Amino acid sequence: MRITYPHVGDLTLALRSLFRNLGIDAVPPPPPSTAVLKEGALHSPETVCLPYKHVLGELIAGLRAGADTLMLIGGRGPCRFGFYDVMQNEVLRSMGYGFDVVSTDNPDTLRNLLRELRAVSPGNSMLRIVWEVYLFFLRAAALDMVHRTWDRVVPADLDAAGRIMAEQKERIASTATLQGLLAARAAAKDAMDSIAPGRDGRPVRVGIVGEFYTAVDPDTNFHVERVLKSMGVSVERAVWLSVWLNDRLGFMPHWRNDRRRCKRIAKPYVGFSPGGECVVSVARTIEYARQGLDGVIHLLPFTCMPELVAATILGRVRKDFDIPMLELTIDEHTDGTAVRTRIEAFVDTLAWRRKRKPPV
């Protein structure tokens, strides 16, 4: 049995470690590329959301590389994400591929994931699988910690800072034990904190909200965080893999449930969650405005249902809280240069606005 899985930001690193530590033979997804995306789009419904096309392309590449088992992602609605596994199963079989499926079709319970993992690694006891999944979560949280620190700092040398981040992430991903992980986490924290800030004073601060996949995957969003940082902007991101996992699966009982908190904050604007990250996008925008951030970028895949609702409602939030917003809709035809130009214009506006408006 050889398993392959889709690429989603740092989840790829965390899954790689999980499979390796459980002794499961895995084919990692190919590095993100236009060719992989085009292949996925070719076999996708025309107007399905972008993450579906990315994931399908990666699964096809995995099957070509010799995988015979697919880890599919799905759920029970209301957004299209929950139907990915059903549709991809239909499409790949109609293309003539044969494979087994590991499908975590209920993202809200851990039991489902544990049972599926048990089925593909018969050599491991349930206790060991539970432990490794727990380490997987801690690793995801450590990766998020590194990335969050990187987001906030505006380094003197962006390339060097990027290299430090990549090294530290790789080090965290290569750990096999709790002790190793804790040591790597502490070392990563020191390394990230030692990155020298490039300039004094108050950098422009921009929040990033939006659909999960598009927001956490730099290869999908044209490295929007990096583009911002190259312009001296400090970044706050609304969605994180470990927070997403913890809200649903409750790894850390003492962490507050971020989704529930966001629902409460967004309540005056969103009376009922239409799925996806809609309530998070609305709630975080409100919070960023209150915290005095200079602007917010809203990322969404073309035709994404929950984020289109969010985008419409954010039109009201933006007026009520007087915060500038840039909406970036992304699909397989989006051009990176155009995205960069729009971000540059947006940041110029924010800097100019700051000169006119006294700080709060």
Add this chain to the structure above:
Amino acid sequence: MGLPRALHYFYHGKAWEAFLRSLGAEVTVSGPTDAAVMEKGFKLCMRDLCLPVKAFIGQIALLAGRCDRIFVPRLVSRDPSRYYCPKFLALPDLAAVFVPPESVISVEINAKKGPGFSAASYAALARALGADSRRAAEAADAMGEAERDMAREKAAALAGFAAASGPRIAVLGHPYMARDSHLSSGVVRWFADRGSSVAMYDDLPIGEFDKVESRLFRDIYWESAWEIYRAAAVFCRPGSADGVVILSAFGCGPDSFTADLVAMKCRDARMPMVRLVMDEHSSMLGVETRLEAFMDMIAMRAGRAPA
């Protein structure tokens, strides 16, 4: 009280109307969608929302000048295993962006957490509108009566379709697209004018769908997509219809999957099928050319010369 002739109106509009009237509200149903409604909708939201949502926004914006309240139910779920489209889940919130939030009157229909479409939900709404329990019960009765009328109309339409001699065309599209002659570019009319009879998927009684088995490893969880997928199976049965039209709005989320699944089903059943995707740039001329080719295909299959 304003009732926009859009989206949810095409599911239960007449029943809501009867209900609100019975409570003593002065109900204004907005006019059929036309160019002015769409113009208003486009102006208010210049983004990638689907055509029927833009029509809805145009309708409520035009109603806002004429009514002090606008009724926008929150349709979440009819069956506990399914949802309506995410845009329906947040429809009152979307409405509040374009009309004064305090004017939006809503009720949550959610079978996942509560009574769903039942007397209890309606009584709660009646109470919120200030009616006593006697009035509420009367209003629920009036609503039930209107629902039964609608069901009778649909059954009659279906019986006429089954008995028709000309080509019989099944239209698989959300009622708020297919039954809105402006959004569907008059497709239904086009068939009727040429001697074909047309059945809408929602003419089929809802009980019919429960009998259809799904081949998928997990079932569709959007209400109308679930129905459309099953309606396709019903119309693909031998002798049930001569052709299928899949009618979608550009950017429709559930349809991006179901239209493909329905197309696969039609292919397997060797059922003539045409897929129309409507957006604000659709012109009847382009649609007509495709429909003519579609009708020629049906005629050739029946052994007749193309028109």
